[in-house]
Amino acid sequence: VTQTSVELVPPPVDLPARAAELRARVRAFLAEERAADRWRPRADVWLSGWDERFSRELGRRGWLGMTIPQEYGGAGASPLDRYVVTEELLAAGAPVAAHWVADRQIGPSLLRFGTEAQRRRFLPGIVAGEVYFGIGMSEPDAGSDLAAVRTKAEKVDGGWELTGTKVWTSGAHHAHAFFALARSSPRDETNRHAGLSQFLVELDSPGVQIRPIPLLTGAHHFNEVVFDRVFVADEMVFGEVGAGWKQVTSELAFERSGPERFLSTYPLLAALVGELAGTTGHERELGSLVSRLWALRRMSLAIAGALASGQAPELAAAVVKDLGTRYEGEIIDAARLLVSIPPDPGAESGYARLLADAVLHAPGFTLRGGTNEVLRGIVARGLGLR
């Protein structure tokens, strides 16, 4: 095997011609919202910007669940169309957290692994921006080592009973449901990935307790979700019993390569440009951030193009997430060094607030969706080193 055959990044793609018109409509909508001061641009909005009105507005315009086929209420659009909408929302610092998981992950997963009844039940609400989801993967003793999950699913008459604890569940206190990864047969040390299953759990089910886990900022986004013999009907088993591991890992290329992996602090970069207006002497540092952003976006788009054509470039996606999340931190470094405005978590908006949120959210960037060290392990495997 020659290593030149290992594809670190798929070939470049161009957005379809119709994307320009779509982009213009999204920008016009965002400008309207900003003019009415309906929200202020914030950092890390896909974790922290919960705004159900905004999500419904997007749904009304057909900008959520865009790739979902028309029979389930979607537009049957290309992932590249969704890319355009998503990157515009993130760059604007718009509040996208409410629908984020449902739009990015749950919709495509339901299409891939869901039953017809599950699709009919959830997809129209996702498309409308009215049904919100969480992700129930991490546990107190299962972080990077996801196969160590202990939440137990026991077969009972007509369904399953789930007992265990999920943590770091963003938005669980608002969301309608989540996908829980649980152990449906006893742990087998020779095949740790076997015996895991996914369940669609409605978060108002009896036996579900949701407790806040405040972030560094003090804000409530994360939760602990405790199951005490929560009944999940057979119809709500997601995908195949025992195939949970395969299912959760099959969509990593979607999760890891999107624009949210390098745009979490973009509003701070834009604000930095505003602060540097009329000055000279910092063009090189600023230019480096902009060149890197341009390159990251082209990489991420190339992966979106590959995904749109049915490939799953997992290695390239890991690369984008490693580089992109480190880049989000580089913006913070530059924002501190080039402008002397101290961060102020109490400010209503503006540079001081963006910087404060960015600094306090930054540790999460290189953790969520697979730590960068784990991702580099994936890259190393792709290179043939392990």
Add this chain to the structure above:
Amino acid sequence: MSGPNELAELADSIFGDAAAAGDGFDGELWKTLEGAGLARVTLPEEAGGSGGTFTDSAEVLFAAGAHAARVPLVETDLLAGWLLHAAGIEPPAGPLAAVVGELEVDGDTARGRLERVPWARSVTGLAVLSGSQVLLVRPEQLDITDGANLAEEPRDTVLVDGPVAVAPAPEGAAQEYRLRAALGRAQLLAGAARGALNASVRYAGERVQFGRPIGKLQAVQQQLAIAAAEVAAASAAASAAARTVTAEGMDSPTARFAVAAAKARTGEAAGVVARVAHQVHGAIGFTREYDLRLVTTRLWAWRDEDGSDAQWNAEVGAAALAAGPDGLWPLVTGTP
């Protein structure tokens, strides 16, 4: 031209077969490239070229960089051939060199001194963009003092004194020249970065310490993954710039931005990749006896040629400031 994949494979096999180590111009490789139609990819057929796009030439330059080819491809195809042809001077056959510099021109004779001319000693003609004129100087009129870059590629000092072909320079030639040079150099850089990564991965799989290949050590894997990410960014940047220039033309603002960002990004990647490559190779890579130097010295040389990452980033930064906070995103996405 054939499809991008076939072209990449053809180029990879030709450059891979050529002996990378050695001194100076690789005449045999050049003949092979001419035979395969890869020496003048972007020039039109009437100028002895293959009529390909910048995307086609990018594939060739990636491979040339990865295998440290000792041939003036950027100079012949993207610079001298283009400049002469655009000015209405027929490009001579064979390898060409190009430079921007001031010569005293009197009728059809020219004199003066040109610094750090790539490959001057090895070419059949030197194209000079001197103010508003394009000159073709033949080797007989050149008095050459050898010089080199960090990779020992020829960067000669040239005294010109004698008859030359002269024509008015096409409009915007100076601007287009620097963009073409930066684009070609960025693609060579992306290729060399890939070459350094490949060599390092191979070495990490072979070199045994502590009873196993060092590539099995997580500390080494993490470093190689960081280098791979830089290689990916460099490749994406260089490919995207080629594509933008192919689609929009060299004189569009989008293309200018893309080329600037690509040369800056590939230049930034060069240092990281070379550092990791040498760290992984240990002492042997630090010697002249080992071929890693062929790509790492090129990374170090090329990142500072045709505009360093600092210079291009300064231009990108100035463009960002001019765009302002609301214009930055349109600038990055190329969609006003």
